[in-house]
Amino acid sequence: MTETLTRPPVNTPPPPRKPTKRRRRAVAEEPGKRWLIHVPLVVYLLFTLIPFYWMIVFAVRPTGSTQLVPWPITLEHFDTVWNDIGFGIFFYNSVMIGLGVLVFVTILSTMGGYALARFKFRGQRVFLLALLCTQFIPGAMMLIPLFVIFKGAGLLNSLTGLVIAEVAFQLPLALILMSGFVRNISYELEEAAMVDGCSRMRAFFAVTLPQLKPALVAVGSFAFIGAWNQFLFALMFASRQDKFTLPVGLSYALGEFNTDFGALAAGGVVAAVPVVLVFAVVQRFLVQGLSAGAVKG
Numbered sequence: 001m002t003e004t005l006t007r008p009p010v011n012t013p014p015p016p017r018k019p020t021k022r023r024r025r026a027v028a029e030e031p032g033k034r035w036l037i038h039v040p041l042v043v044y045l046l047f048t049l050i051p052f053y054w055m056i057v058f059a060v061r062p063t064g065s066t067q068l069v070p071w072p073i074t075l076e077h078f079d080t081v082w083n084d085i086g087f088g089i090f091f092y093n094s095v096m097i098g099l100g101v102l103v104f105v106t107i108l109s110t111m112g113g114y115a116l117a118r119f120k121f122r123g124q125r126v127f128l129l130a131l132l133c134t135q136f137i138p139g140a141m142m143l144i145p146l147f148v149i150f151k152g153a154g155l156l157n158s159l160t161g162l163v164i165a166e167v168a169f170q171l172p173l174a175l176i177l178m179s180g181f182v183r184n185i186s187y188e189l190e191e192a193a194m195v196d197g198c199s200r201m202r203a204f205f206a207v208t209l210p211q212l213k214p215a216l217v218a219v220g221s222f223a224f225i226g227a228w229n230q231f232l233f234a235l236m237f238a239s240r241q242d243k244f245t246l247p248v249g250l251s252y253a254l255g256e257f258n259t260d261f262g263a264l265a266a267g268g269v270v271a272a273v274p275v276v277l278v279f280a281v282v283q284r285f286l287v288q289g290l291s292a293g294a295v296k297g
Helices: 021-028 031-060 076-085 087-118 124-136 139-153 159-183 187-195 200-211 213-228 232-237 246-253 261-295
Strands: none
Touching (some): 076 087, 076 246, 076 261, 087 124, 087 213, 139 159, 139 232, 232 246
16 A cells, blocks of 8 residues: 655745736825925926026016016017127027037947947057046136147137037047947847848948937937037137127126126027927937936946
């Protein structure tokens, strides 16, 4: 007679259940947690929007008015800054510099970032460390050497010189970001394309570049906004009024003894609206690009 031994059933605890939608909604609606989230957001929102609101109020209300809600609305200050002060020329200069920096930084960072991510060469780590160290150098320290170079090359008081200076300042960080984006793309896809007969260049344009779309938008947008808000280089390398940019024009709108705050606020609105529009259009790509570049650096 044989006796069959059977193991007693093991009482394993059930796996924790995922919180249901109802449970998550209940946690989110707890009064304490809700206020912890909403109060700092409201304070930050007010801290950000109140100065912008005051700038709009000063820009659209008549001179001498003290109303918190501007009425009637006037556009006389915009006419003053655009036609009398010359913001039309400043706006054109800023747009040309911003677009030039966007194009050059995007193209050069894409090519350089691809080379840093895909190829191994002697001194690569030292080169990356040098790129990183450039971020610790303030822009003011580049003024004197760039001024000497531009003076010798005849690039002072020219939009080309301002584009070159801004590209030199922004390119190291763009290279670091773009190399991280490229590392995040599988190299096996390029290898499969090359096995099918594509050259490396064609594989790059057909396989890698379409996947870099969020990165291109992120790097290009930050390059444009950085050039748009650049003040130091434009102030030092352009002394003629027809080469001023919007930030420099705003600084010259401040009078020594008297300041037209309405015209100054209207100039601030003219300078801020393009940046807001750029962020509104590309903010979805910015989030995708930054999160993609954060996976591998």
